[in-house]
Each structure stands twice: as structure tokens, then as C-alpha cells.
Amino acid sequence: MKKAFTIAVAIILIGALLAGCNVSKGLSANLEYAKGKVSDFAHYERRNNAKFADGIFNKANLAAMMITKDSTDEDYEKIAKNLSLDSLTVADETRTVVGSYPAGEKDKNLKDIEDKSVFAGIVRNIADKQMTDPVYNADDNTYSLMAGVKRTDGTGVVIIGLKTDEYADVNGDNLAEKCGNNMIVVKDNAVVSSTVPGVVKADALDIINLTADDLKKESISFSSDGKSYTAKVATEGDYTIICAEPK
Numbered sequence: 065m066k067k068a069f070t071i072a073v074a075i076i077l078i079g080a081l082l083a084g085c086n087v088s089k090g091l092s093a094n095l096e097y098a099k100g101k102v103s104d105f106a107h108y109e110r111r112n113n114a115k116f117a118d119g120i121f122n123k124a125n126l127a128a129m130m131i132t133k134d135s136t137d138e139d140y141e142k143i144a145k146n147l148s149l150d151s152l153t154v155a156d157e158t159r160t161v162v163g164s165y166p167a168g169e170k171d172k173n174l175k176d177i178e179d180k181s182v183f184a185g186i187v188r189n190i191a192d193k194q195m196t197d198p199v200y201n202a203d204d205n206t207y208s209l210m211a212g213v214k215r216t217d218g219t220g221v222v223i224i225g226l227k228t229d230e231y232a233d234v235n236g237d238n239l240a241e242k243c244g245n246n247m248i249v250v251k252d253n254a255v256v257s258s259t260v261p262g263v264v265k266a267d268a269l270d271i272i273n274l275t276a277d278d279l280k281k282e283s284i285s286f287s288s289d290g291k292s293y294t295a296k297v298a299t300e301g302d303y304t305i306i307c308a309e310p311k
Contacts, residue, residue: 091296095307098243099300105239106301116234120226121193123147124213128222131163131215140165144224150208151225153180154215159187162220174221183212186221198231200265207231236303237265246293248306250279260308262289279304285311 130143131154144152144165152165159174169177174184185191192214198207209231212223232238240247240257249257253276255267263272269279272286284295284306295308 095296098305101243102300102303112234120211124211124224137167149224149226153223155220157219246308250304
């Protein structure tokens with residue numbers, strides 16, 4: 065009886081050790097996969113930024129080509145809807161708005177329109193084109209931005225406003241999703257992307273009681289949203305990857 069009990073305990077212990085080994089191997093494999101995804105993202109980061117900006121400016125230029133001096137409020141609305149724009153504003157060489165969608169900005173000066181005054185520089189030939197920093201909308205996971213280009217006659221400015229979900233591919237917002245479940249991608253000690261419940265973009269590391277020194281370790285433990293995790297850590301360029309597994 066004693067011998068049978070000893071064998072049973074040994075089997076349980078061996079099973080536990082093998083399970084732990086499998087978890088470790090799983091984390092290591094997941095981490096290597098994530099490193100590849102982050103490496104690809106970092107390698108093409110500048111190119112993707114340029115490609116995204118080109119797409120936005122191309123849309124602004126297309127709007128400019130569709131507008132004429134005889135365009136009516138109805139024309140502005142039609143152009144905006146055809147190009148999936150939230151707003152469309154055109155100002156002349158004196159920075160005076162000659163047409164807009166939604167209507168209501170006509171005859172105003174750009175310098176008096178708070179969110180569009182920054183584009184007055186295009187009218188003054190300080191810049192040929194300009195784009196605002198995308199602003200994240202947590203309610204629908206999109207980004208709002210505006211972009212301005214010169215009118216087709218080389219005077220004034222055409223300003224478009226829109227929402228897009230494509231910027232997530234540019235700034236790494238969906239990078240953790242591409243890496244897998246229970247992943248956190250960090251840059252400059254702030255969360256870039258996460259698939260760990262309770263950890264979201266722009267969170268500081270202290271939300272899960274981690275420090276910059278913890279990211280220098282190969283293995284760490286932390287808790288989030290009522291769950292405890294073990295994790296492996298790796299650095300890829302300017303990014304740190306936390307590959308976690310619930311305990």
C-alpha cells in the first residue's frame with residue numbers, strides 16, 4: 065500500500081513538472097513569435113508612417129480637385145460624403161472660408177476657427193501641406209485627424225477632417241493582437257498595445273506594479289484584472305515584449 069502511494073505521488077510530481085515545462089516552452093515559443101512581429105513592425109515603421117500620410121494627403125488633394133469656385137453647400141456635402149470625410153473646409157488667399165461642410169464656417173477667417181487656425185500657414189506659403197496628430201477615440205477605436213493642402217490654383221487651402229482605423233497599423237495600437245493573447249508591448253515605459261485584460265494603451269507600467277528594472281529581467285510575475293500571470297520578457301529594438309500566461 066505504501067509503495068503504491070509513493071508511486072502515485074511520484075506520478076503526480078512528474079506530471080506537475082512536465083506541465084510546468086510545457087508552459088515554459090509555450091511562453092518561449094509565443095515570445096519568439098511576438099519578437100518577429102515586433103521586429104517587422106519596427107523595421108517598416110517609418111515607411112508605414114509615410115504611406116499613411118501619403119494616403120491622407122491624396123484624399124485631401126482629391127477633394128481639392130473636385131471643388132470649383134462655383135461649388136455650393138450641396139456640392140461640399142456631396143464631396144465630403146463621397147470621400148467619407150467628417151468635415152471639409154476651403155479658404156481663399158486671405159484665409160477667409162469660402163465654403164464648408166458642415167455648413168456654418170463661410171466668411172469666417174481661419175485664425176478665428178480654433179481647430180483649423182493651424183492651417184493658415186499653408187495660405188502664407190509656410191508649408192504646402194500639413195496634418196494634425198491623430199487623436200484616439202476610445203468609444204470606437206478610431207483616430208480623428210485633419211489634413212490641409214493647397215487649392216488646385218495654388219492659393220488658399222483645402223482642409224479635410226476624418227476618422228480612420230488604419231492608424232492602428234502605423235502606431236502599433238494593434239501590435240499586441242498580432243503577437244497573440246496575453247501580450248503587452250511597451251515603449252518608453254508606457255504600454256503601446258496589450259491583449260492582457262485590464263491593461264490598455266498608454267497605461268504606465270505601475271498599473272501592474274512593474275518598473276523599468278523589471279523589464280530587464282527574463283521572467284516576471286504580475287497581476288491584472290484579478291488574475292495572476294507569469295511572463296517572459298524580451299527587448300526588440302525600442303520595444304519591450306511581455307509574453308504572459310495566467311498562473
